[in-house]
Amino acid sequence: MARHDPILIVGGGLGGLTAALALAQRGWRTRVLEGAPEFGAIGYGIQFGPNVFHVFDRLGVGEAVRAASDSPPALLMLDALNGQEVARIPTGPSFRARFTHPYIIIHRIDVHNVLLEAARGTDAIELVPEAMVTAFADEGDCVVANTADGRSFAGAALIGADGLGSRIRAQLVNEAAPRLAGYVAHRTIVPMAEVPDGARRDVVVLWGGPGYHVVHYPLRHGAMFNIVAVFRTVTFADKLDAAAYRAELEKTYRAAHPTMQALSAMMDVERRWAIADRDPIRHWSRGRVALLGDAAHPTLQSLAQGACMAIEDGLCLAEEIAAVEGDFGAAFRQYQAARLIRTARVTLESRAIWEFFHVEGIAREVRNRTAAEWDEAHMQRCLAWLYDGFPFRAARCAGASRSDASTPG
Numbered sequence: 001m002a003r004h005d006p007i008l009i010v011g012g013g014l015g016g017l018t019a020a021l022a023l024a025q026r027g028w029r030t031r032v033l034e035g036a037p038e039f040g041a042i043g044y045g046i047q048f049g050p051n052v053f054h055v056f057d058r059l060g061v062g063e064a065v066r067a068a069s070d071s072p073p074a075l076l077m078l079d080a081l082n083g084q085e086v087a088r089i090p091t092g093p094s095f096r097a098r099f100t101h102p103y104i105i106i107h108r109i110d111v112h113n114v115l116l117e118a119a120r121g122t123d124a125i126e127l128v129p130e131a132m133v134t135a136f137a138d139e140g141d142c143v144v145a146n147t148a149d150g151r152s153f154a155g156a157a158l159i160g161a162d163g164l165g166s167r168i169r170a171q172l173v174n175e176a177a178p179r180l181a182g183y184v185a186h187r188t189i190v191p192m193a194e195v196p197d198g199a200r201r202d203v204v205v206l207w208g209g210p211g212y213h214v215v216h217y218p219l220r221h222g223a224m225f226n227i228v229a230v231f232r233t234v235t236f237a238d239k240l241d242a243a244a245y246r247a248e249l250e251k252t253y254r255a256a257h258p259t260m261q262a263l264s265a266m267m268d269v270e271r272r273w274a275i276a277d278r279d280p281i282r283h284w285s286r287g288r289v290a291l292l293g294d295a296a297h298p299t300l301q302s303l304a305q306g307a308c309m310a311i312e313d314g315l316c317l318a319e320e321i322a323a324v325e326g327d328f329g330a331a332f333r334q335y336q337a338a339r340l341i342r343t344a345r346v347t348l349e350s351r352a353i354w355e356f357f358h359v360e361g362i363a364r365e366v367r368n369r370t371a372a373e374w375d376e377a378h379m380q381r382c383l384a385w386l387y388d389g390f391p392f393r394a395a396r397c398a399g400a401s402r403s404d405a406s407t408p409g
């Protein structure tokens with residue numbers, strides 16, 4: 001097929017839209033097939049480490065994202081039983097000096113809109129809502145995607161950016177369903193005026209307790225307050241009614257600090273999310289088809305990096321496609337090799353941090369005593385591999401040839 005036949009992107013989430021924008025910047029046309037009736041995001045907050053700005057600035061959307069976001073002065077972890085501070089990561093001036101870019105909190109709809117607006121501003125991206133892809137066929141010189149309503153779309157290649165429950169992955173990789181962590185999340189947004197006394201309103205707070213945690217932070221320049229309550233439950237796979245969810249929340253947080261109890265009482269119990277990830281795998285592409293974001297390497301949210309990884313994937317994938325002028329097999333292998341260790345580290349460290357949040361008994365005391373020794377410099381060293389960002393292709397290639405040159409023999 002000709003170089004300018006469109007690439008199909010299945011899924012118009014943050015990862016899919018980033019890939020489309022990065023490809024457009026390099027002269028490639030894309031057709032983004034989104035299963036939902038409209039392109040959009042769920043109405044809650046999201047945190048981004050400074051690493052996303054390496055991508056957003058490259059795509060020319062960094063300033064719009066900064067303008068719609070807030071940058072908290074710190075991330076705090078509190079002990080859910082007694083309210084004491086366990087750990088603190090200052091994210092003010094010293095953090096920015098070290099990592100160049102801010103740590104931000106933003107409404108998902110706002111960041112999604114920035115990407116959507118950029119996508120609508122170029123003829124290179126065709127946005128197709130109500131296109132739920134059910135299967136694909138790699139025909140050797142093109143890929144065909146079929147949708148639930150009987151349509152077919154052909155493209156030069158296909159990128160599966162369809163999230164945790166990816167249909168594209170199910171066809172590409174022979175494996176079981178995602179690994180359920182045994183935890184659920186409830187999310188809610190309330191007006192700042194309704195936030196209970198005792199809750200910090202300016203920073204990101206995580207209350208870690210035995211088998212549960214709560215995260216909260218301000219949104220939209222202090223007008224709103226985002227709360228996520230997460231806890232272990234045997235009913236994680238069941239769909240119950242709101243009264244049953246409420247009763248479970250009350251029982252779970254009954255021994256928690258009073259501020260946490262007040263926060264958990266505000267949770268929306270109409271909907272809950274089962275928490276899941278997958279073990280890292282080495283191969284998430286074949287022929288003209290590749291996965292990105294949650295479809296490729298879903299992670300627990302403890303490092304708040306799932307979307308950040310999807311966004312980094314999008315740029316990396318576009319760089320590799322552009323570098324080999326349409327040899328998609330080669331591009332996808334390079335992309336996969338480049339992204340494997342970083343994304344697997346996010347998945348595995350997120351699991352370790354998940355445990356750290358939820359320990360009890362003596363382990364909790366050990367955690368608190370150990371964390372008391374961590375100063376700002378220590379925190380910055382621990383996060384540098386992540387927050388320094390993913391190198392652009394030119395830097396990756398330079399790094400590879402340097403290490404080739406230094407290989408003995």
Ligand SMILES: Cc1cc2nc3c(=O)[nH]c(=O)nc-3n(C[C@H](O)[C@H](O)[C@H](O)COP(=O)(O)OP(=O)(O)OC[C@H]3O[C@@H](n4cnc5c(N)ncnc54)[C@H](O)[C@@H]3O)c2cc1C
Nearest residue numbers: 011013014015035047133162163293294304305306307308
């Ligand atoms: C409670 C919670 C908190 C989180 N907090 C953070 C955070 O603070 N920071 C962070 O970086 N990450 C966070 N994450 C993770 C983040 O939400 C995901 O990693 C991120 O959304 C993945 O992006 P994606 O583009 O790969 O997939 P998704 O966002 O899942 O997008 C997939 C898109 O594909 C569409 N789709 C699905 N199937 C099909 C199909 N068959 N055909 C067509 N379209 C389809 C969907 O409608 C959707 O639009 C959190 C996750 C949870 C559960």
